[in-house]
Amino acid sequence: MSKLIAIANQKGGVGKTTTAMNLGAALSLHRNKKVLLVDLDPQANLSEYLGYSEPDGKPTMTQLILTVCRSSVISPEVVKDSIRHNEINNLDYIPADINLANADVAMSSALSRETILKRILSANIIDDYDYVLIDCLPALGVLLINALTAAQEMVIPVQTQKFSIDGLTALTGLHGQIAATINPALSQPLVLPTMVDNTNVSKNTLRTLTERFTDTMLNTVIHKSVEAAKSSESGVALCKTKNRLGEEYKALASEIVGR
Ligand SMILES: Nc1ncnc2c1ncn2[C@@H]1O[C@H](COP(=O)(O)OP(=O)(O)OP(=O)(O)O)[C@@H](O)[C@H]1O
Ligand SMILES: [Mg+2]
Structure with a gap:
């Protein structure tokens, strides 16, 4: 059975997409897992990172969602057709595009709107994957509610900078509500500190996070490095070259597999 992990934080620029891509690549290339990445962001940064250039005639996440909004169900063939392959990093993925922002509107008036993504990801082809990572x-x-309704785990990348903890109560509150109602299979949120550096603000934020999320902090931390930007530019995952972030994402993959 596949494990679905939502990578979420409503705060922008904290390392969600970088984590989806590089955790995915480390799981695939270093842990020999079959990985599907799902881009659930109209900005489509993950799709671009993976080298997707639209349009290629195949459905994106936007069409999958609109299909479910219109007819409640989706054929497994359409879901299969939406899966692309990224050769360099050995990753399969379902891309997003800017029109996903409009799908959001159609979803709001659809019946049972929280379970739209869950219905898409219940296509039998999804069972072929060990891990499905959803970039929110x-x-x-x-x-986001759809991602948390479909997932069994939520990883929250938190940039260790000032104000970065402020929105976490709202996010963990939403997570708690979903776990208590529509998705009892959702485990405790896992906190991943990102962009850690030697500044006092970073050290203090890390300390506060550790105190607040004692039971659910991941052991791995991701340091700040220009390698992240270089990787998104080249499309080559961090674990494929020799650098500190690559080692950290490999450690994260081992930690996730060991859970
Ligand atoms: N560990 C890191 N060290 C330095 N820069 C990083 C690190 N991780 C990510 N970045 C850079 O920070 C920026 C934001 O990262 P990313 O796109 O992963 O965040 P995000 O949370 O997905 O953003 P958004 O909320 O817009 O989707 C990018 O330019 C990325 O290259
Ligand atoms: Mg992103």
């Missing part, structure tokens, strides 16, 4: 958009809305 930076907003607390219907798309």
